[in-house]
Amino acid sequence: MSGPEGSTSRMITDFQAKFLAHELTKRCAPDSSERLTGAVAGAQVDLNPHQVEAALFAFASPLSKGALLADEVGLGKTIEAGLVISQRWAERKRRILVIAPSNLRKQWHQELNEKFLLPGVILESKSYNQSIRDGLFQPFEVENAIVICSYQFARSKASDVHRVPWDLIVIDEAHRLRNVYKPSNVIANTLKNALAQKNKILLTATPLQNSLLELYGLVSFIDEHAFGDVKSFRDQFANPGDKRGFEALKQRLKPICHRTLRRQVTAYIPYTRRLPLVEEFTPADGEDRLYQLVSDYLQRDNLQALPPGQRSLMTLVLRKLLASSTFAIAGALNSISKRLTAKLAAHAVATPLEELSEDFEALDATADEWPEDVSEEPLTGADRKAIEAEIADLESFAKLATSIEHNAKGKALLKALDVAFAKARELGGAEKAIIFTESRRTQEYLQRILSSSPYAGGVVLFNGTNTDPLSREVYARWIERHAGSDRVTGSRTADMRSALVDYFRDEGQIMIATEAGAEGINLQFCSLVVNYDLPWNPQRVEQRIGRCHRYGQKHDVVVVNFINRKNEADQRVYQLLSEKFRLFEGVFGASDEVLGAIESGVDFEKRIAGIYQECRQPEQIRAAFDQLQLELSLEIDSAMSQTRQKLLEKFDDEVREKLRVRDEDAKVHLDRYEQCLMRLTRHELDGQATFHNSSSFTLPARPRWANGAAIPPGLYELPRRSGEAHTYRLNHPLGEAVVARAKARELTPAEVHFDYANHPGKISILEPFVGKAGWLVATLMTVEALDEAEDHILLSGITDEGHLLTREICDRLMTIHGTRRQDVTPNPDAVGRIEKSSSEAQALIRRGVSERNARFFEAEADKLDGWADDLKVGLEREIKEIDRLIKEARRAATTALTLEEKLAGQKQIKTLEATRNQKRRSLFDAQDQIDRQRAELIAQIESKLEQKVEDAPLFTIRWQLR
Structure with missing residues (x-):
């Protein structure tokens, strides 16, 4: 039975339930602020108004091919895209592709799952090939899941991607595509062709870095x-100096580019600072000798252990392991040595990269963007001798590494933690630290160090497998605690990650995480980040710190880094990341200008790797880093930064006012939506569920009428509550079943008594009708045009005295608790007047839709006019240029002194005139062709403008208000 508040659920009628069900599922106009309410209500995140504004911008016109969302770093572009994806999903448009840098794939998967409760699948070589083996020959055509893949993978499978009729494509870090106008940018051009004519959302904080042509590239991609x-x-x-052209460009960009700045949203998002701490250390002689030996080995011209096609990537990985710890490099050296020994014996061997992947977890993501040839040549006699010599070297290096029991950096970690925790206490933050390392063996070493320190009791590991005893124990307890709730996804990997994060938040003090293991986790409760190993890729560093320094962080975040006093290159890498990229201090971390300048962090990482590999002496290292820093300074062009400001940014006051209004609208729609959903659910589950308050209830068993839907029993809560229950929302199987039941119910005309006397609160607009009666008719009107459909639930009423009720009065009447009485026969006169009133309302709606679509059409026609004029201008300028050359040639012929020069000049003039005449004929033909193309495009749009209107009666009631 229902709980204390449950009795009220019997007080709404089947008529009101049907009305609520249609209200909750109605399709709204593309420019309506109500359109996203369902997506917002179903999201497990507190949304900010700028995110709702950006998502609505992406839907602004049904004729739009997409949008460029260019909010500054840290404003949640993933959330904005998630809203758009959620809305498409709710509309049953579920062929959705997300293309992101490989190191962000897992984060996308987790954000969509945790924040929007949407299923996703990461598609890469392994899963793709498995699909083929399973007989699924179109792996990108995944049913009821969002496909997530990397740039490299999408490019390599471009023909597969092109075949799918995608409903939406989201591209993250889209500045990688901004040079698509250059034929040499193979990835961008391949993707542009594969994704042509599809609706696309591009996400980037840096749409414009060095040239306005980059903006042209991104817009043309859409x-x-x-x-x-x-x-x-x-x-x-x-030419940004051309004021008229600049303003014209600004107007042309307005419908497709949207940008919000961090300073414009401070009313909604409180920002904390980053505070850097540096711990210097001096390696012991043995460590230093090992570093020099392995470094010299990696710089040899020919290495049998590193196949030429994989050498640059393997060298990068080995240098990372060498810098991480002696334990990390010892394991790698032993693996390579054993592989070479097996190769000599002609045994089957794994590839060198496969051997390293178990220790260096970020290898798959790194290799995805370092495409190299993995083939190996057959062995010769000379090779065998070289291999034997190399094995001896590797074994001696490994022996030295294994003999080193303690690392200076490991000892420095304990000192750094003491200092950093003291700083965290001073700042009011929790004494929790996330330590990042790039090596699994280093992770184990750090666990050993900490186990014999004062921090021994609260250490938890986080990596790609999490098979250690504590992780298994934490996982088992977590599964038991959350059994029966939506926290348990059924995926061991996802649930293990959630379990370890929860343990770290509630019980642990230190989490030691590998790079790949920590992708996508959110640690706002932790305000101390320790980079035990410092990546060379600035975007990876930013991603690490962003695990803690993000929306929801209440304290300043302390970032600890280590500097090797004996290593010039390591010192310069830190200097670059700190001073040039400003990753470790300030309010926002790395700026858009700087992160955008490098386009791809992998390219920057390759430059650093090249310096380590090629430079042997300190002065060579200094010169190489000076050159890299100079190039970076040139790329961060302040003049272009100002151009971007003028072009893409709106006045702060204008934006803030718009966001204030959007915030108020969203809260009103969200509050009403959730109330409607719970009122409907109370009615449909009356007698089958216990309702505890306005946002939660317990379902003891699957409803008898659910027709086999997968509806688990247990506690249900609306999103953004405790998280210990099933998250109740419209697209949950129970929500869908509740709505379907109410909508499908056949309702004969009946008398309904509305109990205003016992209604909590006063509704002034209804008070004149207390004690009166009349008729009310509900109709569902659907309008289809421009490939979009929108629904309108029309309520029309009349009193027995013949007064027509306004829509607002009818709406408020449906909020009053009611009781169904006997069936009735409708009064023909009253219903006739109601139908006339309803027809007038329908005519107004149709006119409004027509006027709105006319605006969309006009905007699209203006765009096509601009496109056609652009092409014609280009052709005309070619002719003007030839005219200029002809004039110059005539002047030259007139001033020529000899007959031969005059004849040569005349000949040149004739050639130019012939070219001009040919160009003129071509111009007329090309202009005609452009006009024909424009006319065809306009005709295609016009064919979609015709409205298709359908009416469906919902119910008729005889009402009395008491």
Whole structure:
């Protein structure tokens, strides 16, 4: 039976339930602020108004080919895209692809799952090949799951990607595509062709770095008709000093580019600072000797252990392990030595990269963006001798590494933790630290160090497998505690991650995490980040710190780094990351300008790896880093930064006011939506569930009428509550079953008594009708146009005295608790007047839809006019250029002194005139062709403008208000 508040659920009628069910599932107009309410209500995250604003911008016009969402770093572009994805999902448009850098794939998967409760699948070589083996020959066509893949993988499977009729494509870190206008950018051009004509959302904080042509590239990636060709764009817009052209460009970008700045949202997002701490250490002689020996080995011209096609990547990995700890490099050296020994004996061997992947967990993500040839040549006699010599060297290096029992950096860690925890206490934060390392063996070493320190009791490991005893114990306890709730996903990997994070938050003090293991986790409760190993990729460093320094962090975040006093290159890497990228201090971390300048952190990482590999002397190292720093300074162009500001940013006051209104609208719609869902659920589950308050209930068993739907019993809560229950929302199987039942119910006309006397609160608009009666009719009107459908639930009423009720009065009447009485026969006169009123309301809706679609059409036609004019301008400028050359040639011929020069000049003039005449004929033909293309595109849009209207009666009631 229902609980204390449950009795009220019997007080709404089947008529009201049907009305609520249709209200909750109605499709809204594309520019309506109500459109995203379902997606917002179902999200397990507190949304900020700028995120709702950005998502609505992406839906602004049904004719749009997509949008460029360019909010500054840290404002939650993933959340904005998640809202768009959620809405598409709710509309049953579920062919959705997310393309992201390989190191962000797991984060996307987790964010969609945890924040939007949406299923996703990461597609890469292993899972793709498995699908093929399982007989699924179109692995990208995944049913009821969002496909997530890397840039490299999407490019390598471009033909597969192209075949799928995607409903939506989201591309993260899209600045990688900004040079798509250059034919040499193979990845960007391959993806552009594969994704042509599909609706796309591009996410980047840096859409414009060095040239306005980059902006042209990104926009053309979304919509090839936004501008003409690159030549006409360059002619018209590439000079920021041309004020008229600049303003024209700004208007052309307005419908497709959206940008919000961090300073504009401080009313909603409190920011904390980053505070850097540096711990210097001096390696012992043995460690230093090992470093020099292995480094010299890696710099040899020919190495049998490193196949030429994989050498640069393997060298990078081995240098990372060498810098991490003697334990990490010892394991790697032994693996390589054993592999070479097996190769000599002609035994089957794993590839060198496979051997390293178990220890260096980030290898798969790194290798994905370091495409190299993995083939090996057959052995010769000379090779055998070289291998034997190399094995001897490797074994001696490994023996030295194994003999070293303590690392200076490991000892420095204990000192650094004491200092950092003291700082955390001073700042009011919890005494918790996340320690990042790039090596599994180093992780084990750090666990050993800490186990004999004052911090022994609260250490937890986090890596790609989590098979250690504590992890298994934590996982088992977590599964037992959350059994029967939506926290348990059924995926051991996902649930293990959640279990370890919860343990770290509630019981642990120190988490030691590998790079790959920690992708996608959120640790706002921790405010101390320790980079035991410092990646060379600035984007990876930012990602690490961003695990803690993110929305929801209440304290300043302390970031600890280690500097090797004996290593010039390590010192310069830290200097670059600290001073040039400003990763470790300030309020926001790395700026858009700096992170955007490098385009891809992997490319930057390769530059660093090259310096380590090629430079032997300290002065060579210094010179190479000086050159890299100089190049970086040139790329961070302040003039272009100002151009971007003027072009893409709106006035702060204008944005803040818009966000304030959006915040108020979203809260009103969300509150009403959740109330409607719970009122409907109370009614449909009356007698089958116990309702505890306005946002939770317990379901003891699957409803008898659920028709086999997968509905587990237990506690249910609306999103953003405790998280210990099933998250109740409209697209939950129970929510879908509740709505379907209410909508499908056949309702004969009946008398309904509305009990205003016992209604909590006063509704002034209804008070004149207390004691009166009349008729009310509900109709569902659906309008289809421009490939979009929108629903309108029309309520029309009349009193027995003949007064027509406004829509607002009818709406408020449906909120009053009611009781169904006997069936009735509708009064023809009253119903006739109601139908006339309803027809007038429908006509107004149709007119509104027509006017709105006319605006969309006009905007699209203006865009196509601009595209056609761009192309024509480009052609006309070619002729003007030839005219200029002809004039110069005539002047030269007039001033020529000899007959031969005059004749040569005339000949040149004739050639130029012939070229001009040919160009003119081509111009007329090309202009005609452009006009034909424009007309065809307009005709395609016009064919979609025609409205298709359907009416479906919902119910008729005889009402009395008491």
